[in-house]
Amino acid sequence: MAIKDAALQALIEPVVASMGLELWGIDYLSHGKHTRLVIYIEHENGVTVDDCADVSRQVSAVLDVEDPIHGEYRLEVSSPGMDRPLFTLDHFMRYRGHQVNIKLRSPFDGRRKYQGLLAGVEDDDVLLQLDGEEYCFPIDTIDQARLVPRFDG
DSSP: OOOHHHHHHHHHHHHHHHHTTTEEEEEEEETTTEEEEEEEEETOOOOOOOHHHHHHHHHHHHHHOOOOOSSSSEEEEOOOOOOOOOOSSHHHHTTTTTTEEEEEEEEETEEEEEEEEEEEEEEEEEEEEEEEEEEEEEGEEEEEEEOOOOOOO
């Protein structure tokens, strides 16, 4: 799936950047006949519904021409939101000191889901503090990571 994500990113990122927005990440979710392509966009001043609609129209046009996804799919464009997904080492560095939920591709110590304090990044590893211990997860072993929203202002 990583190859498909990289190919999609190569098509989508220039379109999003040309519109003055940052491509935060892509989720390509294929479950049989039900395929979803979720594009997360970001801007320092926030993302509007119009931004999402504009990106959706532009990306749809590119995907129609390039046809990287065979069959039917649903395209969604969104801001990353408060529980934003983290995709890159840079994302993990930006949110050091925040609580995160991490789901691993395969179990470590008998479990796949962890929630703890994001301690930072070391080489290609994400550092997570949990119950007085520090865990070190290579980024390519992480299936999903999301911030835990903070409501303390």
